[in-house]
Amino acid sequence: xxxxxxxxxxxxxxxxxxxxxxxxxxxxxxxxxxxxRQFPKQSLMLMATSNEGSKATYxxxxxxxxxxxxxxxxxxxxxxxxxxxxxxSSFYICSARVGGGILQxxxxxxxxxxxxxx
Amino acid sequence: TQLLEQSPQFLSIQxxxxxxxxxxxxxxxxxxxxxxxxxxxxxxxxxxxxxxGEVKKLKRLTFQFGDARKDSSLHxxxxxxxxxxxxxCAGSVAGGGADGLTxxxxxxxxxxx
Numbered sequence: 001x002x003x004x005x006x007x008x009x010x011x012x013x014x015x016x017x018x019x020x021x022x023x024x025x026x027x028x029x030x031x032x033x034x035x036x037r038q039f040p041k042q043s044l045m046l047m048a049t050s051n052e053g054s055k056a057t058y059x060x061x062x063x064x065x066x067x068x069x070x071x072x073x074x075x076x077x078x079x080x081x082x083x084x085x086x087x088x089s090s091f092y093i094c095s096a097r098v099g100g101g102i103l104q105x106x107x108x109x110x111x112x113x114x115x116x117x118x
Numbered sequence: 119t120q121l122l123e124q125s126p127q128f129l130s131i132q133x134x135x136x137x138x139x140x141x142x143x144x145x146x147x148x149x150x151x152x153x154x155x156x157x158x159x160x161x162x163x164x165x166x167x168x169x170x171g172e173v174k175k176l177k178r179l180t181f182q183f184g185d186a187r188k189d190s191s192l193h194x195x196x197x198x199x200x201x202x203x204x205x206x207c208a209g210s211v212a213g214g215g216a217d218g219l220t221x222x223x224x225x226x227x228x229x230x231x
Contacts, residue, residue, distance in 0.1 A: 006160075034218050041226075043206060044161070046218035059218070093160050095219075106151060107208075107219055109160035 003027050004096050006110035013084055014118055021079045021113045023094030029074035030096035034107060035067070038091040050077045084117045091115075121145060124207055124222030132230050133199060139192040139225045141207035150190045150209035151219070152181055161206055164192075187212070197229045 003026040013019050023033055031052050036044040048069050049057045056069035066088075068080040077096075081088055091114050095107040123142045131137055141150070149168040153161035165174050167183035167190060174181045178201075180193040190209075194201055204226055208219040 004160075036218075043221045043224045044208075044219075046220075049218050091158075095160075106149070106163065106166045108163060109153070112158070112160045114158065 002096075002098055002108040004094065004108050004110040006094055006113050008113060009111060010114040010116075012116045012118065015085050016083055019081045019084055019115060021081075021092055021094075021115075023077045023079070023096070023110050025075045025096040025108075028096070028098055030077075030098070031074060032097045033071060033077040034095045034097070035069060035077075035079050036093045036095065038093060038112075040091075044093060047079075081115065084115070086117045089115055089117045121211070121220045122207060122209065122222040124225055126225060127223060128226045130228040130230060131197060134196055136193070136195050137197055137227070138194075139205055139207075139227075140189070141191065141222050142189045143209075144188065146187050146212045147209035148187075148212040150183060150187075150207060152190070152192055153206040153208060155204040155206060155224075157204075197227075199229045199231050202227060202229050 005024045005026055007022045011019055033050045035047045037047050038044045046059050047062045050069045050071040052071045052074050058064045066082055071077040091112050093112040095109045097107050125140050151166045152164045154164055155161040165181045170185045170187045172183045178195045182191045204224045206221055206224045208221045
């Protein structure tokens with residue numbers, strides 16, 4: 001149980017294009033999903049919290065107009081990197097929280113999406 | 119300032135040795151999770167601890183949550199090459215109001231055969 005998928009697993013794009021990454025909870029409903037970014041040899045940095053049916057909450061320093069997040073259903077959240085530039089190249093990981101109960105803060109992570117902007 | 123200080127950052131030991139990874143903070147956490155991440159993959163949950171003083175065991179891995187819920191440790195006995203990976207502690211600050219997890223910088227563990 002608690003499986004999270006991401007698509008695509010990797011993407012290469014030209015500078016200036018937009019890239020959409022999907023995050024799905026496969027066997028549970030997730031009212032809250034999270035988007036993280038990870039640079040090589042570093043830990044995960046939270047970018048934004050995505051709540052179903054409402055606007056995402058972005059962490060300080062994360063441009064909401066550049067990283068568009070949509071959480072249209074209880075099983076799907078999308079992250080769109082708009083007008084991508086080489087500095088946006090990174091490993092993007094989503095997670096979903098299994099709501100309710102004492103373990104409600106536990107998050108289950110997707111396999112990640114490697115983005116390379118040329 | 120790193121909210122969760124994880125140490126050591128890098129550790130390379132021989133197969134069969136024991137090791138301990140520490141995760142410390144000045145803040146109180148309502149819960150704390152330990153994850154293991156392989157290169158190019160997302161973190162995989164190992165354990166969640168929620169009660170101060172709690173000890174959980176997962177085969178050769180022993181996890182402990184400090185009494186004050188400000189620190190945690192991961193102890194591996196008789197390490198094996200398959201234990202190689204990045205170990206991350208993460209938690210939610212009690213009463214912090216933030217939903218996302220705060221991660222430590224991670225411990226890169228290499229077990230040499």
